Amino acid sequence: MWRTSLAVAAILLAGAAQAQQQPAKITDEVVKLGILNDQSGTYADLAGPGSVAAARMAVEDFGGTVLGKPIQVVFADHQNKPDVGSSIVNRWIDVDQVDAVVDVPTSSVALAVQEITRNKNRVHLNSTGGTSDLTGKACSPTAVHWTYDTYALANGTGTAVVKAGGDSWFFLTADYAFGHALEQDTANAVKKAGGTVVGAVRHPFPNNDFSSFLLQAQASGAKVIGLANAGADTINAIKQAREFGIVQAGQRMAGLLVFLSDVHALGLDTTQGLTLTTGWYWDRDEQSRQWAKRFAERMNGRMPTMVQAGVYSAITHYLNAIKAAGTDEAKAVVAQMKKMPVNDFFAKNGKVREDGRMVHDMFLVQVKKPEESKGPWDYYNIVRTIPGDEAFRPMNQGNCPLVQQAEAQPAGR
Amino acid sequence: MFELIGIPPQALFGQLLLGLINGAFYAVLSLGLALIFGLLNIINFTHGAQYMMGAFAAWLLLNLAGLGYWPALLLAPVIVGVTGVLIERFLLKRLRGLDPLYGLLLTFGLALIVEGAFRQVYGVSGLAYPVPPSLAGGVNLGFMFLPLYRGWVVLASIVACLVTWAVIERTRLGATLRAATENPALVQAFGVNVPRLVTLTYGFGVALAAFAGVLAAPIYSVHPLMGANLIIVVFAVVVIGGMGSILGSVLTGFGLGVVEGLTKVFWPEASNTVIFVIMAIVLLIKPAGLFGRAT
Numbered sequence: 001m002w003r004t005s006l007a008v009a010a011i012l013l014a015g016a017a018q019a020q021q022q023p024a025k026i027t028d029e030v031v032k033l034g035i036l037n038d039q040s041g042t043y044a045d046l047a048g049p050g051s052v053a054a055a056r057m058a059v060e061d062f063g064g065t066v067l068g069k070p071i072q073v074v075f076a077d078h079q080n081k082p083d084v085g086s087s088i089v090n091r092w093i094d095v096d097q098v099d100a101v102v103d104v105p106t107s108s109v110a111l112a113v114q115e116i117t118r119n120k121n122r123v124h125l126n127s128t129g130g131t132s133d134l135t136g137k138a139c140s141p142t143a144v145h146w147t148y149d150t151y152a153l154a155n156g157t158g159t160a161v162v163k164a165g166g167d168s169w170f171f172l173t174a175d176y177a178f179g180h181a182l183e184q185d186t187a188n189a190v191k192k193a194g195g196t197v198v199g200a201v202r203h204p205f206p207n208n209d210f211s212s213f214l215l216q217a218q219a220s221g222a223k224v225i226g227l228a229n230a231g232a233d234t235i236n237a238i239k240q241a242r243e244f245g246i247v248q249a250g251q252r253m254a255g256l257l258v259f260l261s262d263v264h265a266l267g268l269d270t271t272q273g274l275t276l277t278t279g280w281y282w283d284r285d286e287q288s289r290q291w292a293k294r295f296a297e298r299m300n301g302r303m304p305t306m307v308q309a310g311v312y313s314a315i316t317h318y319l320n321a322i323k324a325a326g327t328d329e330a331k332a333v334v335a336q337m338k339k340m341p342v343n344d345f346f347a348k349n350g351k352v353r354e355d356g357r358m359v360h361d362m363f364l365v366q367v368k369k370p371e372e373s374k375g376p377w378d379y380y381n382i383v384r385t386i387p388g389d390e391a392f393r394p395m396n397q398g399n400c401p402l403v404q405q406a407e408a409q410p411a412g413r
Numbered sequence: 414m415f416e417l418i419g420i421p422p423q424a425l426f427g428q429l430l431l432g433l434i435n436g437a438f439y440a441v442l443s444l445g446l447a448l449i450f451g452l453l454n455i456i457n458f459t460h461g462a463q464y465m466m467g468a469f470a471a472w473l474l475l476n477l478a479g480l481g482y483w484p485a486l487l488l489a490p491v492i493v494g495v496t497g498v499l500i501e502r503f504l505l506k507r508l509r510g511l512d513p514l515y516g517l518l519l520t521f522g523l524a525l526i527v528e529g530a531f532r533q534v535y536g537v538s539g540l541a542y543p544v545p546p547s548l549a550g551g552v553n554l555g556f557m558f559l560p561l562y563r564g565w566v567v568l569a570s571i572v573a574c575l576v577t578w579a580v581i582e583r584t585r586l587g588a589t590l591r592a593a594t595e596n597p598a599l600v601q602a603f604g605v606n607v608p609r610l611v612t613l614t615y616g617f618g619v620a621l622a623a624f625a626g627v628l629a630a631p632i633y634s635v636h637p638l639m640g641a642n643l644i645i646v647v648f649a650v651v652v653i654g655g656m657g658s659i660l661g662s663v664l665t666g667f668g669l670g671v672v673e674g675l676t677k678v679f680w681p682e683a684s685n686t687v688i689f690v691i692m693a694i695v696l697l698i699k700p701a702g703l704f705g706r707a708t
Contacts, residue, residue, distance in 0.1 A: 040529075045538040175682050204685035208633055208642055211431045212677035212684075215557060219424055235539055235634050243544070243560045243632065245551060265538035265634065 026069040026328050027097070033059070033315060034098040036085060036113065037128060039077035042231040043105045046259040047128040050308040051103045053298045058315040066322050074098065078109050085109035086116060093120050099328050100125055100318060103311050107131035107178055114138050121330045125318055127310035130178065130230075130257065132185075132393060135357040139400035142330040144318075144337060146358045147310030148279040150182050151393040153256055156277035156386050158189030160364045161224055161254050164275075167193075169254075170222035171200035172213050172237055174229035179205065182256050183228040198222045205229070210237045214244055223252060230257040235266055242270045260305045263379050268370040271379075275366050277391075280306040280346055281380050284363070287345040303377040313346035314358070350388070355400040359388040427557035428674045434563045436670020437570035438625055442643065443650040443662040444574055445621035448581070451657035452594045452614045454513055455505060458521040460647070461640030462528050463619045466493045467626025468635045469531065472542050482545035482631070489627045490620035497619025501612045524641075531637035539634030566628050573624060574663045581659055590614060646685075649692045655705020665703060 035055050037047045052075045059071045074096065078085035085104070092098035093116070100123035104110045110129030117124040117140065124143035126134055132149040158169075169190050173183045179202070187197045199220045201213050214237070217225045225246070227234050234255055241253055255262075255276040263271050282292035282303050291312070295304045321336040322328050334356075342350030342358065350360035365380035373379065395403050442464060449457045470489035474480040480488065500523065508515045544562045551560040581587040593600045593607045601607045626640070633639055654665030669688055676684040695703060 040532055040537065042537055045536045201681050203681055206642060207685070208639075209431075209435055211434070211563075212428055212674055213681065215424065215427050215431070216678070232537075232539060232634065232636060239541075239634060240632070243551075243562070245558050245560070249558070261538050265541065267541040269543075270541065 025326065026067055026322075027099075029069055030097065031066055031069060031071045031319070031322065031328055032092075032096065032098045032100075033071065033073050034089070034092045034096075034101045035073065035075035035103050035311070036078050036088060036101050036109075037075075037103045037105050038080050039075075041080055043080065043128065045261040045265075046305045047103055047105050047307050047311075050295075050299055050302065050304060051128070051311045054295060054304065054308045054312040055102060055315055057295065057298070058312045058319070062316060062319050066319050067326065071319065078104070078106070080106045080109065082108045082112040086112045089113050089116050093117075093122050099123060099330075100315075102315060103127050103307070104129050105307070107133075110134060111138055114140055114143055117142055117330070123318065123330045123333060125311075125314040127314055128307040131181065132398070135353070135355040136393075136398035136400055139355045139398070139402050141356075141402060142334050143356045144314065144334060144352055144358055145356055146314040147307050148277075148362070149357075149392070150178070150257070151185050152279070152362055152391045153277045154182055154185035155189045155393075156362050156364055156391055157254050157256055157275060158186040158195075158226075159193045160277075160384060160386075161252070161275055162190055162193035162195040166224035166252050166254070167195040168222045169195060169197045169224045169226050170217045170220045171197070171226045171228050172210065172217060173200055173202050174205040174207075174233055175202040176205050178230070179228045183226070186226055186228065186256055200228075203229070203233070206231075206233055208236060210240045211244060213237075214241055214246055218244075218246055218249070218251065223250075224254050225251055226254045226256060227258075228256050231262070234258055235262055238266055238274065239270055247273060259307070260303065260377070260379065263367055264377065268368060268373055268379065271367045272369045273367060275364070275383075277386070278306050278363050278365055278380070279360070280309045281363060281365065281382065282309070283378065283380070284382065285345075291345045301376075309346050313342065313344055316344060317342055317352075353395055354403045355395050355398055356402075357392055357395070359392050361388050362386040362391040424556075424678065428678050429671060430554075430557065430559065431563075432671035432674020433667060434567055434670070435674060436667035437567045438629060438643070438666075439647055439650050439670050440574055440663045440666030441570045441621055441625040441628070442647040443654065443666045444577055444659060445618040445625075446647060446651050447654070447657055447659050447662040448577070448621070449615055449618040450651070451659065452590060453505075453611055455508075455516040455520070455615070456513055457615075457618065458517055458644070459500070459524045459527065460520075460619075460622050461642075461644030462524040463493055463497065463622040463640070464626040464629070464643065465531065465637060465640035466496070466527065467623025468542070468630040468633075468639060469535070469626075470623065471627045471630045472540055472635050475542065482627075486624070486627050490623040493623035493626075494616040494620030498612055498616040500619075501615040505615065506608070506612075524644075528637050528641060535637060537637065539636035539639075542630040542635050544631040562631055566632070569628060570625075573621065577621070578659055578663065646688055649688045653688075653692050653695045653702055655702025658702065658704040658706075661702065661704025 035052050037051055038044050039048050055073050076088045101113055102125045104113050104126050105128035107130050110126055126145045127147045130150045132151040134145045171183045173179045201216050203213050227237055253274055255274055258276045282288055292304050321333045325332050325336040338352045347360035352358050363382050364384040366383050446460055467489050470492050471485040474485045548562040548565050551558050593610055597607045650665050650669055651662050654661035676687045
């Protein structure tokens with residue numbers, strides 16, 4: 001018995017020694033991508049199975065191998081819980097040899113994954129997580145934040161709406177960290193653009209009935225009602241605002257985190273005129289339409305959201321970086337990603353900044369009137385293209401330890 | 414203009430009315446729960462899922478059969494009520510005479526299964542259900558803009574509650590039902606089919622939940638988890654009103670809706686906790702609930 005044990009131990013040791021000797025090329029003979037998101041809860045329609053489909057498309061389009069080694073996709077449901085997400089990622093890295101964790105909605109889970117991937121030297125390609133802390137105080141040399149962040153959405157919508165005459169704001173804010181951050185970012189953008197904030201109400205999360213809060217917003221006399229919430233809360237607030245004739249009475253609604261899937265669920269009749277910022281829209285040009293069409297064929301006709309498109313784009317860029325760098329070692333690959341420009345159906349001349357932020361143009365859109373729409377999923381008019389450098393937070397204001405800071409930053413978020 | 418406790422009276426009236434509207438949902442849902450508990454001694458945790466099924470039934474009737482709101486208001490409760498009858502016949506019936514905990518576990522499990530199944534098929538973004546054209550628009554009451562549909566919700570709920578109360582307390586059928594709860598063996602000896610009565614009662618309680626679901630469909634998004642969010646509050650309402658007390662649950666439903674509405678003005682962050690604080694206080698002072706009989 002002891003003989004077999006010894007033999008096994010010897011083999012294991014030999015294997016370990018060999019792994020150490022070899023300069024890391026492709027470790028363990030496979031590049032494995034772990035798609036971690038919400039498969040059946042609040043965020044399942046905007047990312048969920050669609051993100052997994054987008055990841056598979058990216059791998060197939062890349063040819064299925066990189067540097068002669070196969071590329072695999074695995075996925076798991078983090079149920080929007082940081083503890084569940086953490087244990088999945090730990091297992092993925094320790095046991096299943098996952099090289100990159102991809103997608104990761106829900107800011108709290110994304111931040112937890114950021115720490116694990118930093119400590120265990122694996123890549124984190126975040127598309128759906130919202131918090132701008134991922135490239136701020138929690139930034140990591142092995143992480144890239146691809147599609148959007150709360151700063152870009154708040155800044156884009158806040159500034160543009162004030163410029164269009166909506167210079168007094170009232171916020172309906174989900175009463176937790178994400179909502180507060182979104183409200184504060186937007187309020188800053190509004191004030192910077194010359195507008196005022198007349199009030200805010202913090203509603204419980206989640207919340208079913210918004211009528212009371214909407215009447216308070218109406219009584220405030222503000223020109224714009226900013227929705228600093230997400231998912232079902234935003235949907236219910238918009239639906240009930242329509243019911244109480246808020247928009248017809250002259251106030252505007254501004255959604256600060258609204259996805260294409262939300263507009264689809266609400267219908268154009270309810271959402272028409274809503275102003276929002278998005279990182280990508282399927283019907284922008286021929287290239288994006290073609291990709292979206294292929295995606296829809298796989299997803300029962302559902303058009304991709306910006307974050308699902310972002311998953312495809314981020315993975316493709318990551319695989320290209322592995323090819324160029326000749327290794328899948330996390331820091332080397334991410335450094336390579338920062339050297340190469342991003343040019344695909346998702347972004348034109350996008351670049352990954354030192355803090356991990358993928359900077360690309362954002363779009364201010366207005367939801368179409370029902371009679372303007374030519375068919376299902378034809379929902380947005382692009383009002384303005386926001387250049388990437390204007391849309392995202394300047395690198396020296398994020399408190400990211402990887403980059404030099406501007407002097408005397410006011411202690412903010 | 415004068416102000417009441419720092420709030421202009423218009424805003425206050427508006428919020429009171431809104432509270433009443435939300436209270437209407439609490440009342441109809443807790444009425445069904447109280448009915449089922451009072452007569453069957455079952456804590457029906459599936460109630461939230463059945464409320465959701467009512468909303469989905471209305472949506473399906475509209476999108477598959479082209480039947481609008483008014484037929485759905487009648488048909489959806491019947492359809493969901495029939496599923497309730499089947500659940501009672503094939504599952505709950507086997508738990509008669511056991512500790513109520515078993516019924517609670519069974520219905521809780523059923524709720525998870527039903528909600529999971531709907532989530533699988535319809536996703537989680539929710540579906541849109543239009544307000545019926547005859548009730549679209551609203552009236553300006555001077556102190557607020559009242560959507561006609563919300564007014565209708567209050568009216569319909571009050572009628573449903575009154576009819577149910579009258580049937581249970583004022584008719585021969587109701588008397589038989591109450592007798593069957595007190596002493597099933599004796600009532601059966603008089604030639605009354607007690608098991609069938611029990612089944613129908615459960616079906617009716619479920620139909621009430623579905624009725625509330627149809628009422629809710631045009632206001633809230635039709636969503637697999639719409640009942641899960643609501644059911645916890647409704648349970649608190651039943652506990653405050655007194656388990657099994659029909660009139661108690663109706664009055665508490667409306668009352669707590671108003672209290673919650675006012676909290677949303679004065680301290681919005683606390684609006685989802687206030688009902689549970691009240692529940693704790695009531696349980697301390699009057700453990701049987703405001704309208705419950707001490708046992």
